[in-house]
Amino acid sequence: MPAHVAIIMDGNGRWAEQRGLPRSAGHRAGNVAAREMVYGALEIGLRHLTLYAFSTENWQRDTEEIVAVLEAIRRELDEGPVRDLDVRQRWSGNPGKLPEELVRSLLREERRTRARTGLTLTVCLNYGGRDEITRTAAALARAARAGDVDPDLIGEDDFARHLPHPDMPDVDLLWRTGDEQRTSNFLPWQATYAELYFTPGHWPDADRRDLWQAITAYGRRRRRHGAAPLVSPRKPAVPTRPE
Template sequence: MDGNGRWAQQRGLPRPEGHHAGTTAVHEIVCGALDIGLRHLTLYAFSTENWKRDTDEITTILETIRRDLDEGPLRDLDVRQRWLGHPDKLPTELVQALQRAERRTRNRIGLTLTMCINYGGRDEITRTAAALAQAVQAGDIDPHLISEEDFARHLPHPDMPDVDLLWRTGNEQRTSNFLPWHATYAELHFTPGYWPDVDRRDLWQAITEYSRRQRRHGAAPLAITRDDASALPSR
């Protein structure tokens, strides 16, 4: 969700104001996901690299997230909220709000919304490798037979599905340490607009574009036989 600060600066506002506007866009996108029956939505809200920013901006981002968890409109929607990240350095009040939201919404089935807060993809893989090493040390896993499934079972959320579509706003065209394990076969979608300007129609457009792509996962394209070709509509 890139471009909050630049959106504010473009309007002569302090950068933190962009994060307040970005929260409104989150609500819009979540509602758009519910509208079309999307089952999983994962938002990169605060990365492990974002600690390099100005202290006031960091405080605004984290407090905005906490307030929205406790008071925002998502509380009343059929949304299961989860947190992916690490509590190190996060304010205690935010960690508690994240944990409350997870407990309060754990039985909801409309949409699983995962908020990546103090999250880094390499950090996730490092911690997962450590957990796997502990399992080997305990004798639960044969180190010579470790599979991708074994690794996936030790991720923080083993039931999280692979990413189908990775959408980034703000005219940035890189994945920036976001879900490297899950996004190995993700379709990438980059748009120039800043995050506070998006609405549910942008989400639908991204999914429409995704639906037009052929996903082969390393397989060769299916050959069209003569019989198949004769069945195609003529132009």
């Protein structure tokens, strides 16, 4: 059982286009699939679920689509059924360029749900892995200038403590839908040793059973983190009697 599953929810727009619908309809359907994953995670006791909702590269899309995506996320925060579940909601990303109303909703839900002990749901919004690492390095540089850390003794733990969410555990399973096989600047620090899992279906077609199938596939893999596999000691050969 993984402790942390991260998902790249890919294929909303293509799902809509295949049905002759505007791409915004695909993003609304994608929100329904995201709820399904939360329900499925709660049912099996998953501790951490992280969803890639909007990347720093997604600003290159059509303005109408961007507005639809961000407005759908805001409505989900303000009115969605997840807000009444035992879910601690957090977000990760750069607040710059995001609508102020959306940022207020994100911060409000973080404060309102921070004492919940069930699933920790992190939504990555205006998120880029390189951007996160750059901002973390800047925070670490400020700490070094203030004398809080010794630049000559900085280690991985020091860097991790300056991440936006230093308590976020490493990703065990990174799943991407939409028939693409790349990680697309998603959680590069936390997912260094993640098991990668790719599926061809578009995100709006996914439900909690797909999450469980992904976790089942994860359970069949052997995770060694660079260590040599354990080998059973060979039984000594039985000497043969000379003829």
